[in-house]
Amino acid sequence: MEADLTIRRRFLWPWLATPLAAQAAMHWRLRMPSPPFHEPVDQPYNQALLALALQQVGDRLTLLRSSPQTWPRQVRELQQGRVDVAPLPALDGAYQGFALRRVDFPLRPGLLGLRVLLVRKDRVAELSRIDSLERLKRELRLGYGADWADRELMQQLGFRLVPARSTEALFASLRNGDCDLLSRGLNEVDGELRLLAAGGRDIAVLPGVALHYPLDDCFFVAPHHERLQALLLEGLQRSRRDGSWLALLAGHYGELLRRHDFGRRRIWRVDGYAAPHGIEPELLDAAMWLPRLLGAA
DSSP: OEEEEOOOOOOOOTTOOSHHHHSOOOEEEEEEEEOOTTSOTTOHHHHHHHHHHHHHTTOEEEEEEEEEOOHHHHHHHHHTTSSSEEEEEOOTTTTTTSOOEEEEEESSSSGGGEEEEEEEGGGHHHHTTOOSHHHHHHHOEEEEETTOTTHHHHHHTTOEEEEESSHHHHHHHHHHTSSSEEEEEHHHHHHHHHHHSTTTTSEEEOTTEEEEOSOOEEEEEOTTOHHHHHHHHHHHHHHHHHTHHHHHHHHHHHHHHHHTTTTTOEEEEOTTOOOOTTSOGGGGOHHHHHHHHHHHO
């Protein structure tokens, strides 16, 4: 699958006199793996942000997509140089031994760590009475991916986890009563309700609350792509300064945040979930960015 996102050099930023600015414009042909099938395979926001970052430094992009891959396989493919770049969760220690290069700028300001809770529809009224994160941890079982990088951390933080090997198995566990709820990201929930829950016929988003911890994806590049890592970081920083990052975010996530009532949801922060080193904490504080995203959308 190939998308030609051709963006040509427009100008050099006059205040930036760095080796990056002196480089001739490049046409990057980058291979990026597709996520599991329940997410949009073309990942429109991630694709647009990658293009924007390279646009900011004047380069052109042609993006080549693979077939859907699990998170562990994406890591292996990146390590072995079979793909060039992948959006992966920024978790300290999760990639030890793989020599991947992380671009230290989150794709979204912590929106991956802003989690809605899915429950069986016949239990919405019952579970809506849970009035604190402490009660949720103590009384409810949370379905969780067996290979998710932060599973051990979430157990250490007091969550009662029921592991499953796939998203389909997570939904089956919820339906069967083996767990009480699922925690899903904004980029996942609508597609999953449509594809795995018959449009939400028997599973619903628990109203009124959401979880939050400092987590988001970053672009990771293959070990040999030192220059690409530097260019992407510079481009993303520029997009933050000129407002184009916020505008892109609002265009892709503003309506989704409104639809899921994030202007009024209580947000329970998960204490003890450490932010990854090397990333500005403000860039992972989803609750702080919500008013700006809702207002800009």
